[in-house]
Amino acid sequence: MKQLIVGLGSCGIAAGGLKIKKTLQDLVLTSNLDVSVSETGCMGMCYCEPMIEIRDESGQRSIYGFVDEKKATEIFESHIIHGAPLTASLIDPDYLSKQQRLVLWRCGAIDPESIADALNMDAYVGLKKALNSLSPTEVIEQVLAAGIKGRGGAGFPTGLKWKFAAGYDAEEKYMICNADEGDPGAFMDRSILEGDPHSVIEGMIIGGYAIGARKGYVYARAEYPIAIRRLKIAIAQAKEHGFLGKNILNSGFDFELTIKEGAGAFVCGEETALIESIEGNRGMPRIRPPFPAERGLFQKPSNINNVETLANIGWIIQKGAAAFADFGTEESNGTKVFALAGKVKKGGLVEIPIGMTIREVVETIGGGTSSGKALKAVQMGGPSGGCIPVELMDTTIDYKSLAETGAIMGSGGMIVMDEDNCMVDIARYFLQFTQSESCGKCTFCKIGTKRMLEILERITEGKGVAGDIEKLEFLSHQIKANSLCGLGQTAPNPVLTTLQYFRHEYNDHIQKKKCTTHQCKTLIRYNIIAENCIGCTVCAKKCPVHAISGKVKEIHHINQETCTKCGICKSVCKFDAVIVE
Amino acid sequence: MCNNCAETSQYWDSFEAILANWNGEDSQLIPILQQLQESYGYLPEDVIERLAKRTGIFASKIIGVATFYSQFRLEPVGKHIIKVCFGTACHVNGAENIADALCHELGIKIGGTTEDKAFTIESVACIGCCSLAPVIMIDDETHGRLTPETARTAIRAFRAKEA
Numbered sequence: 001m002k003q004l005i006v007g008l009g010s011c012g013i014a015a016g017g018l019k020i021k022k023t024l025q026d027l028v029l030t031s032n033l034d035v036s037v038s039e040t041g042c043m044g045m046c047y048c049e050p051m052i053e054i055r056d057e058s059g060q061r062s063i064y065g066f067v068d069e070k071k072a073t074e075i076f077e078s079h080i081i082h083g084a085p086l087t088a089s090l091i092d093p094d095y096l097s098k099q100q101r102l103v104l105w106r107c108g109a110i111d112p113e114s115i116a117d118a119l120n121m122d123a124y125v126g127l128k129k130a131l132n133s134l135s136p137t138e139v140i141e142q143v144l145a146a147g148i149k150g151r152g153g154a155g156f157p158t159g160l161k162w163k164f165a166a167g168y169d170a171e172e173k174y175m176i177c178n179a180d181e182g183d184p185g186a187f188m189d190r191s192i193l194e195g196d197p198h199s200v201i202e203g204m205i206i207g208g209y210a211i212g213a214r215k216g217y218v219y220a221r222a223e224y225p226i227a228i229r230r231l232k233i234a235i236a237q238a239k240e241h242g243f244l245g246k247n248i249l250n251s252g253f254d255f256e257l258t259i260k261e262g263a264g265a266f267v268c269g270e271e272t273a274l275i276e277s278i279e280g281n282r283g284m285p286r287i288r289p290p291f292p293a294e295r296g297l298f299q300k301p302s303n304i305n306n307v308e309t310l311a312n313i314g315w316i317i318q319k320g321a322a323a324f325a326d327f328g329t330e331e332s333n334g335t336k337v338f339a340l341a342g343k344v345k346k347g348g349l350v351e352i353p354i355g356m357t358i359r360e361v362v363e364t365i366g367g368g369t370s371s372g373k374a375l376k377a378v379q380m381g382g383p384s385g386g387c388i389p390v391e392l393m394d395t396t397i398d399y400k401s402l403a404e405t406g407a408i409m410g411s412g413g414m415i416v417m418d419e420d421n422c423m424v425d426i427a428r429y430f431l432q433f434t435q436s437e438s439c440g441k442c443t444f445c446k447i448g449t450k451r452m453l454e455i456l457e458r459i460t461e462g463k464g465v466a467g468d469i470e471k472l473e474f475l476s477h478q479i480k481a482n483s484l485c486g487l488g489q490t491a492p493n494p495v496l497t498t499l500q501y502f503r504h505e506y507n508d509h510i511q512k513k514k515c516t517t518h519q520c521k522t523l524i525r526y527n528i529i530a531e532n533c534i535g536c537t538v539c540a541k542k543c544p545v546h547a548i549s550g551k552v553k554e555i556h557h558i559n560q561e562t563c564t565k566c567g568i569c570k571s572v573c574k575f576d577a578v579i580v581e
Numbered sequence: 582m583c584n585n586c587a588e589t590s591q592y593w594d595s596f597e598a599i600l601a602n603w604n605g606e607d608s609q610l611i612p613i614l615q616q617l618q619e620s621y622g623y624l625p626e627d628v629i630e631r632l633a634k635r636t637g638i639f640a641s642k643i644i645g646v647a648t649f650y651s652q653f654r655l656e657p658v659g660k661h662i663i664k665v666c667f668g669t670a671c672h673v674n675g676a677e678n679i680a681d682a683l684c685h686e687l688g689i690k691i692g693g694t695t696e697d698k699a700f701t702i703e704s705v706a707c708i709g710c711c712s713l714a715p716v717i718m719i720d721d722e723t724h725g726r727l728t729p730e731t732a733r734t735a736i737r738a739f740r741a742k743e744a
Contacts, residue, residue, distance in 0.1 A: 014710045014723030046712030184707035185669030222615070222652055224709065263611055263650035266706065280610035282649040341670035341711035348712055379669065415669045429672050433706065439649075544685055544733070564685070566678050566729050 002035045002080060004028070005053040007108065009042030009194045010187070010226055015049035016068070023069045024052070027076045035080055041195020041230075043108035045095055046348035054079055065091040095346060098365050100327060100353045102335045103311045107195030107349075112230050115237035118198040124243055126314035130206045131251035134317070139210040140166060143313065145321035147333040152178060152269070152306030153384060153411045154486065155332075155399045164293035165211040165303035173213035174302040175255075177204055177310055178274060179220040179227070182266035183382030184433060186413035188337040189307035191349050193220070193227035196311070197234035201257065203310030205243060206317060208255045211303050215256055219274050222261040231259060266383075266437035270485045271304040272296075273439065284439045285485035306411065308337055328354035332398045342379070342415035345370045350414075352397065359393035362416055373418040377501070381410025383430045383437075384490035386497030387423060406497040408490070422519035423502040424509050428456040430494035434487060445488030448479040452495065461522040464510035469499065518580045521565045525581060528569075530555045532577035539569035539578060595620040596628060600635055610638060610646060614653060623654040651706075659694040659701035661743075663719050663736070668707030670714040675729075679715045680704065682729035686736050699743075700736075 006012070006021040017039075024037045043051055048065025052075060055061050062085050064075055071089065079085050101107075110117035118124075130139050144159030165173065177200060181189040193200060204216045220228050235257050238244045246254045260278050262268055268277045272286035275297045296302025312334060316324045325333045332354045338361065341347045345367035352361060358378055362368070369375050377387040386407035388395060395401050399409050417426070435449040452475050455468050476492030483489050499506060508514045515523040528539075528548075533555045540548040540556055547563040550556030556577075558569070570578040599616045603609060617632070618624055624647055633640035647653040665680045680691060683702060687695050694701040710716045713725025717732060724735045 010708075011710050011712055014708075014713055014716070014725055046710075049712070181709075182706065183669075184667065184672075185711055186707070187709040187711055190709050223705070223707075261612065261615060263615065264652040264706075265650050277611065278608060280607040280646070282645055339711060341714065342673045347670070382669065413669065415673060417673055421673055426673075429669070437706075542730070544682060544729070564681055566681060568729060571728075 001057065003053075003055040004035060004037045004076075004080070005040050005055065006037070007041070007043045007049060007051040007053070008039040009046075009108075009191055010224075011042065011046040012049045012051065013226065017050040019069055020050045020052065020067055020072050023072045024076060027073065031076075031081065033080065038111050039113075040110060041107050041112045042191035042349050044099075044101075044104065044191075044349040044351075045091060045346070047344075047346045048091055051091070054085075063091045063093070064089050095348075095365060098360075099351050100335050101351050102315055102327065103192065103199070103308055103337055104195070104349065104351045106199065107192060110196065112195050112197060113233050115198065115234070115241060118196065119241075122318060123196075123198045123314070124202055124238075124241075126317035127202050127205055127243060128249060130209060130317050131249050131253060136166060136210045136212065139206060139317065142317060142321050143210070146316045146324040147321075148309065148312055148316065148324065149332060149399060150306055151308035151312070151336065151411065153381065153408060155409055158305060158309055161293065161303055161305070162207065162210050164291070165213075165301050168294055168301040170212075170301050172215070172298075172300045173211060174297045174300060175204055175208040175211060175213040175216040176271075176274070176278075176297065176302055176304040177216065177218040177307060178269060178271065178304050179218055179224075179307045180262045180269045180274060181221060181224075181307070181411065182269045182437075183384075183411055183413045185339065185341055185379075185415050186382060186411055187339045188349065188412040190221075190224050190227050191339075192307050192311050192337070193224070193231055197227075197231045198238065199311040199314055200231070200307055201234055201238050201243070203305070203313035204257060205248065205255050206313050207303065207305065207310065209251075209253050211301075213303070214254050215258070217258050217260050217278055217297070219260045219262060219268070219278060222263055228259060228261065235259070265439075266433070267439045267485070267487050270487060273485065274304065275302065282439070284441045285487075287484060308412070329396070329398050331400050336397065336409065336412060338412045338414045340366050340414050340416070343370050343373075343418045343421070344368070344416040347416075354398050355396050357394050357396050358388060361397070361414065362393065366416065369416060369418045371418050371420065373420060375416065376419050376421060377417045377423065379407075379415040379417065379426065379494075380413065381408040381490075381493070382413045383434045384408060384486065384493055385410045385413070386493045387417070387426060387501065388497070389501040391501075406493065406500055408493070420517050420519070422460075422515050422517040423498040423505050424456065424460055424515070425519045427495045427498045428453070428460050431456055431491070434491040438487060438491070442483045442485075442488055444479045444482035445491065448475050449488075449491055451475055452479075452492070456495070459506065459509045460515070460520040462509065462513040462520075464506075466510070468510060469503070469506055473499065524565060525560055526558055526563060526565060526567070526569060527579055527581065528556050528558055529577050529579055532575045534575055534577075536575070538572050538574070542568050542572045544568065593631075596631065600632075603636060605636075607638065610636075610643065611650070614643070614647060618653060623657050625657075626655075657694075659698050661700050661720050661739070663700055663702045663717060664705045664708065665691070665702060666708045666710075666714070666716045666718075667704050668709075668711060668714070668716075670711035671707075671716055674714040676715045678729045679717065679727055679732045682732050683717070683736060686733045699740075
């Protein structure tokens with residue numbers, strides 16, 4: 001039987017995937033053919049959502065992208081009824097073939113709401129092996145030997161973390177999954193939870209068994225309703241199948257799992273702040289030590305891992321540490337999932353073996369910039385990370401090499417920027433974010449980021465003064481040295497890396513009062529060149545604030561006081577008469 | 582505070598239904614506030630006061646928690662919420678121009694509510710639909726790959742559909 005599968009991750013739904021599914025269901029009903037319509041999570045090719053996959057009897061996959069209701073009907077008639085694929089609309093499978101899908105291997109391949117689908121693709125095989133044939137210590141040894149490091153950003157060895165938590169003797173312990181993916185521009189964890197929630201549940205149960213915890217929490221962003229809904233369904237299914245609850249798989253081990261919805265605070269991605277939040281408090285980090293492994297949630301030994309880290313665990317236990325170490329580099333094993341976005345042609349969810357270069361990801365997989373303009377930088381690690389300039393695109397993606405550039409591996413946000421992006425503006429953007437998300441506990445973070453933001457704002461407004469750069473550097477080092485948690489310790493990174501690689505842009509803003517990329521609105525003005533303007537009136541009609549005057553066939557004029565610098569006039573002018581300077 | 586309906590039992594019915602799940606543990610505070618906001622649209626002062634009395638948690642702590650997390654609102658909002666995504670992908674693809682266009686179209690600023698109480702515009706850190714950037718959400722409906730012009734069209738179409 002042929003299968004019609006619609007990608008219904010958040011991106012797919014946002015792009016209109018539900019309508020496509022309905023259209024296909026109607027077509028199947030009227031045609032009376034023996035064809036099934038189902039859904040799957042994120043297929044990874046977010047750039048061409050909505051998507052339809054057709055899987056024929058032999059398992060051959062054809063993937064169509066940029067589908068609307070009309071195209072869905074055409075695809076159905078041609079491919080399903082007449083057996084003739086619409087080759088022109090098929091998506092280049094190269095996007096996936098250059099990746100190494102280990103964490104994501106069920107994502108986009110199964111219906112995330114069907115445990116049968118997941119079980120058909122080896123879900124819970126690792127759990128069975130762990131509970132039936134390995135002791136908790138042996139599980140930890142496997143994870144240690146695999147050499148997996150925390151995928152949430154900091155890169156602490158997971159096995160070591162488990163070993164610490166296992167080392168404390170307590171009646172009650174907690175296993176916690178950090179699904180509070182707060183980095184703007186990152187959606188790896190959401191996609192995993194939406195596309196393959198069982199992989200995370202399996203990792204949690206194995207982790208609980210290893211450290212001796214019988215209760216687990218998944219702390220998930222409330223902004224991810226679909227992920228939370230699918231996780232709830234998956235937890236209920238896992239209970240029915242005896243993977244959660246009492247005496248799991250007759251091993252004598254009990255484990256239960258609760259979802260806690262976050263309420264919107266970036267700092268809660270920091271593990272002690274997350275613990276405070278689960279306890280019902282303001283999410284402010286605690287002083288460490290004691291570390292959570294000793295005294296964490298409700299003062300009991302606790303272990304916190306990120307979603308992607310946990311999604312690796314089932315695979316590692318099933319296939320063994322050595323198989324895992326086959327991927328990656330000597331320094332970092334395995335794969336890493338990235339959310340490739342920004343000004344990139346083919347953005348989406350990308351999983352690569354650690355050790356690939358940034359250039360391979362952005363150009364070979366991502367297809368280069370979406371604008372066709374020159375690549376300028378890639379921002380990695382979000383507000384804690386940094387901007388890596390185009391000269392360093394051959395840097396390999398591993399924890400050490402990225403740290404040497406001043407950026408970090410981070411949780412997986414990878415934002416591509418082209419020559420039109422202003423790096424001072426990017427630094428201001430991230431500082432604005434961290435400043436508003438600073439919890440206020442440490443003075444240097446609370447006040448220091450505020451002062452840094454003020455300086456960056458005045459630079460982007462053309463009011464920068466000599467000495468501003470030095471002040472930014474001074475404050476950066478103070479904040480890094482005197483903040484309790486990762487938020488403050490890394491908040492200056494976007495400023496420091498842009499200062500390191502794009503200092504001339506800061507100087508242009510401060511000394512020449514110029515933004516060469518024309519992004520900083522206070523420093524630019526739109527004008528009409530008399531020679532090119534034929535008086536077609538299009539710009540005047542399109543200007544939302546009526547800032548353009550001029551009669552038909554007469555030269556038009558922009559009133560600078562009313563102009564909001566939205567740039568619509570420039571984009572609609574067919575005669576290159578509008579310039580920005 | 583809803584002065585008009587504060588005395589009616591209906592106003593407190595949902596409060597009682599939500600409080601019925603209270604098990605006396607502080608760790609339930611955030612989920613309870615989330616349910617109250619879901620029901621009332623925001624966290625009215627009288628609701629917070631009653632919550633403090635009934636649970637024994639100080640009102641100052643409840644307000645502390647409610648003001649810490651961006652999800653909670655202490656003021657009523659419009660019937661429809663427009664969320665403008667300011668994630669990094671949206672930022673580099675011109676989120677600010679989208680926000681400017683929407684604010685201009687509705688005559689309000691980010692965080693503001695239109696006079697007819699139909700729309701509130703909020704900024705959000707990241708919706709997570711980065712490949713469709715720039716993105717906005719009107720209630721639960723996501724609109725992606727926007728330009729300032731198509732953002733205006735989306736609002737106008739939404740209004741026309743509502744009318």
